[in-house]
Amino acid sequence: MADAPLYGRVAIIGLGLIGSSIARAARRAGGAGTLVAYDQSAFVRARVAELGLADVVADSAAEAAEGADLVIVCTPVGVSGAVAAEIGPRLKVGAVLSDVGSVKGAVVRDMAPHVPAHAVFIPAHPIAGTEDSGPDAGFAELFQGRWTILTPLSRADDAEVERLKAFWTAMGANVDAMSVEHHDLVFAIVSHVPHLIAYNIVGTAADLEEVTQQEVIKYSASGFRDFTRIAASDPTMWRDIFLNNRDAVLEILGRFTEDLQALQRAIRWGEGDALFNLFTRTRAIRRSIVEQGQDTAAPDFGRRPPAKTDAPQ
Amino acid sequence: MADAPLYGRVAIIGLGLIGSSIARAARRAGGAGTLVAYDQSAFVRARVAELGLADVVADSAAEAAEGADLVIVCTPVGVSGAVAAEIGPRLKVGAVLSDVGSVKGAVVRDMAPHVPAHAVFIPAHPIAGTEDSGPDAGFAELFQGRWTILTPLSRADDAEVERLKAFWTAMGANVDAMSVEHHDLVFAIVSHVPHLIAYNIVGTAADLEEVTQQEVIKYSASGFRDFTRIAASDPTMWRDIFLNNRDAVLEILGRFTEDLQALQRAIRWGEGDALFNLFTRTRAIRRSIVEQGQDTAAPDFGRRPPAKTDAPQ
Structure with missing residues (x-):
């Protein structure tokens, strides 16, 4: 130039x-x-x-x-x-x-x-x-x-x-x-805590006695595999992030857990409307992310089905 | 034929x-x-x-x-x-x-x-x-x-x-x-609880006072957007799943929360090794899922960057 x-x-x-x-x-x-x-x-x-x-x-x-x-x-x-x-x-x-x-x-x-x-x-x-x-x-x-x-x-x-x-x-x-402070709070919610719960669910699955690791892998297309992508990120980088954004991460984690316990209670008591209302609300956010070009509009991220091969054992 | x-x-x-x-x-x-x-x-x-x-x-x-x-x-x-x-x-x-x-x-x-x-x-x-x-x-x-x-x-x-x-x-x-019983436990971990925590984190983000919804959307490429895809699934279908697989979902949720609290404690007390060890272990599971053809090997699910446009406001 x-x-x-x-x-x-x-x-x-x-x-x-x-x-x-x-x-x-x-x-x-x-x-x-x-x-x-x-x-x-x-x-x-x-x-x-x-x-x-x-x-x-x-x-x-x-x-x-x-x-x-x-x-x-x-x-x-x-x-x-x-x-x-x-x-x-x-x-x-x-x-x-x-x-x-x-x-x-x-x-x-x-x-x-x-x-x-x-x-x-x-x-x-x-x-x-x-x-x-x-x-x-x-x-x-x-x-x-x-x-x-x-x-x-x-x-x-x-x-x-x-x-x-x-x-x-x-x-x-x-x-x-x-500002520095606002940045750390924003990224605790849009990045750090999502990574932590992805790492966590993959760990929980790996440790189950009643479900084998092979089953977790075979049937991962039902939701789990998306979390494993994030949970494959660089371990050193992410250890350092959690240790260095401790206060904001703990704050957001506290809210996440509180909300999750409310959902858990709704499931236990069969409160279908509470579940339905949340699940409807979250759809709108996805729509905005796609509209603003921050993710692909293609279903399933545009992943194509694998070529037909013999079933892995 | x-x-x-x-x-x-x-x-x-x-x-x-x-x-x-x-x-x-x-x-x-x-x-x-x-x-x-x-x-x-x-x-x-x-x-x-x-x-x-x-x-x-x-x-x-x-x-x-x-x-x-x-x-x-x-x-x-x-x-x-x-x-x-x-x-x-x-x-x-x-x-x-x-x-x-x-x-x-x-x-x-x-x-x-x-x-x-x-x-x-x-x-x-x-x-x-x-x-x-x-x-x-x-x-x-x-x-x-x-x-x-x-x-x-x-x-x-x-x-x-x-x-x-x-x-x-x-x-x-x-x-x-x-068996019917084994199915319901396997899918509580590989599908139902992952969907529940995706719905939950999207809800937690939407409800924050200090971070605007617009910020959550703009910066979602840092991890959050993957969860919003899952949290855009059909609300009626998923309400029914949680109400109808209650026992297995509550069992797996209990384990998830227990594991998350251990991570939370590791962050609070600066226990970097505990974090690093989990983050290394979870990488191996991702590798197996890709090797067995249950997900694409392309980084970031093969999503391509969007065309350059004016920054959304």
């Missing part, structure tokens, strides 16, 4: 699903002059070089951050503080530091103290992903039509917030801003 | 997603000589005639069942007893009565007393469906590669069980048999 890139030098720390998708999408969008990558795993660094995801594969996070105009930390949130401690002193004057963590309060708590006054910290959270992990799982279209949320810490950063917003928009995302 | 159809005259009572899919699949497979359809809704009857789903659209369930070699009741399970009371006296000698209900104990309790001794009752449950409802939602491939479970009531019915099995196999299904 004829225009100059939004950032001359962009460093990505952590090349998993999200980091490697940013590398691919930023390159395609022309958002970075030079792309620098670092991952703490030597295996991932080698793979990034093989795949040609970056112009430079650095030997340390500090080296990657050195001289960068934009540094995006894409590690599990549990180590974001340690990464910030390492790169903070190396950030150049005017550098922008950002991240992609699914919780923002703990990330700000852990990273902000290491950001020097001459740099700007703008936390971010792209609402996109799949159940797969690692540099091979990423793809340039991951952020297309999805939301990325920025949680700026000060109005003084407005100009840099606009530039970061343009960077995400160039990668196909819609961009919103909100 | 050169072979004679498995059943001369097949009556389908209730032409929703499942009933209309059986009509389409049976015709394509040549499993029925004559297809007779009845639905209590005049609108659905008219639509069935328009779509040409059956050879005959009857004016009552009794008329549809008259002279049929196979009658399949595809209504919500809450009315299966009333349907059986109406058609039982009209079943001819040697007729097979079956159903497609997601619970079997209550269906046997409600239907069996109305089946005359000269007919055979073989309860059945095809493990297939989408979140859509009605005669337009059905399609001939719905049962392809999916399981259908028969819960025969007596060894004396073995020959008829084999014929019904062949009928389902011709429609693309794999067929299994198990």
